[in-house]
Amino acid sequence: MKENDLLTLRIECTLFFQGNPYALETEEGLALRTGRKVEHLKPVLNDLVNSSILERLGEGDQAIYRYAEPYFNDGMSF
Numbered sequence: 409m410k411e412n413d414l415l416t417l418r419i420e421c422t423l424f425f426q427g428n429p430y431a432l433e434t435e436e437g438l439a440l441r442t443g444r445k446v447e448h449l450k451p452v453l454n455d456l457v458n459s460s461i462l463e464r465l466g467e468g469d470q471a472i473y474r475y476a477e478p479y480f481n482d483g484m485s486f
Contacts, residue, residue, distance in 0.1 A: 409448055417444060417452045422461055425475035432465075432472050 409417075420442060425431060435453065439446045453473055456462040465472045 413448075414452060417448060418455060420444075421449070421452055421456060425462060425473070429475045429477065432474050434470065434472055436469070438473065 421438065424438070424442060433441065435446045435449050438444075438453070439449055442449075453462065453464075457464045457473070460476055462473050463476045465474070
């Protein structure tokens with residue numbers, strides 16, 4: 409896969425989980441929802457986990473991915 413295609417897929421996955429923040433998906437489930445191949449999703453999902461955009465629960469083909477809600481510190485403390 410070309411770098412540009414990987415970036416597009418990364419954005420698609422991020423937007424899917426951002427739009428469905430309570431979704432819990434396996435690689436296969438996400439492939440069905442996005443119309444993409446699992447082998448194309450695997451490196452993208454790993455990258456999103458390493459970037460703390462997604463969380464991975466479990467390992468291997470049965471791993472479940474979910475959106476990692478970002479934490480914003482507004483600098484205000486009481």
